[in-house]
Amino acid sequence: MKTISFNKVWLTGNEKNYITQALSEGKTCGNGNFTHKCQSFFEEKLGSCKCLLTTSCTDALEMCAMLAGIQPGDEVIVPSYTFVSTALAFVRQGARIVFADSRMDNPCIDEQKLEALVTPRTRAIVPVHYAGIACDMDVILAVAERHNLLVIEDAAQAIDSFYKGRPLGSIGHLAAFSFHETKNIQCGEGGLLAINDPRFVKRSEILWEKGTNRAEFFRGEINKYGWVDTGSSFLPPEYVAAFLWAQLEALDSIQQKRKEIWNMYYQNLQGISSLSLPVLPDYATNNAHAFYAVCATPEERTALIRYLKSHGVYSVFHYLSLHKSDFVKNQKWEVEELPQADKYTDCLVRFPLFYALEPDEVKYICEQIKSFYTSERDEASFGER
């Protein structure tokens, strides 16, 4: 039987050429030509004051937490339905995380329930654009403005996606992207910090370069450099930037292919009454980062994943609500019930979506999903409903 994996890395073919070029320039550490090319690409796309390549989105989020000046006792509002790093980056600075629920119609943070979570200790809100679909940023920005909070976009999945025509990652004060191998554009492990508020530009370069003013030195703005602030080593080596550049050059063709696959799923899976398809609010575009659906019950999801696997198709669930994690239990933070986050934890399923996935394969997957719902349903193979 043919098997279809959930994800498969795709290479443009230019990665090796650019890596060879980077090596022949005799520079292997970071902040060289390819790093500058990648950063300029994003500065132009986003209109950010400054973009800095990092070794991961987690790193970029850690830089955000440092730039925001998060200290012990501060509170940061984060959706419960997200990857660990969204919260962890702020916990490392001593923050207490206040978890927010997701919307009813999609896993993004419920902007209507946000203001009730703000206290005098709140410093920042971290919206996550789940599956590259925008959160309602105008409402979030208005809450932030009323309470003098920073907005830090976790745009890990959100490359080339828009909110009311504005690129995601350009709207908050700060934003973080990921180039992990599972993302639309990837270099194995990699990330990017976008700075959209000029107040943070100077300090961001210092944190990035191990607490030194080395970046200014290399631009010839000062004649020696030294230790001036906190920081870490957040920059990737040039050959990683070279790899990433090959992928960024192919952004348009990658996006087109992914959107074709996404649309095939969306059209072919209409009309299954207990399977909810993604909802795109009219302010959001789709960058086809993921194709997910929400089953009616956890038992149905388990049975669907098992059924697909027995037919050679690897589908997967996603996050486990962070407010119910062992880590959060050990913190003894007060946590509220977040029923939507739990619903996505229990019922959301993602189907294969990668560049090399063939139209025939997408059709096959959709047929299997449909046959699960027509033939298996009556046999009560997924328990009480």
Ligand SMILES: *Cc1c(COP(=O)(O)O)cnc(C)c1O
């Ligand atoms: C992938 C992802 C991250 C982490 O990205 P890394 O580059 O692996 O550190 C963070 N947040 C979200 C929402 C993600 O999808």
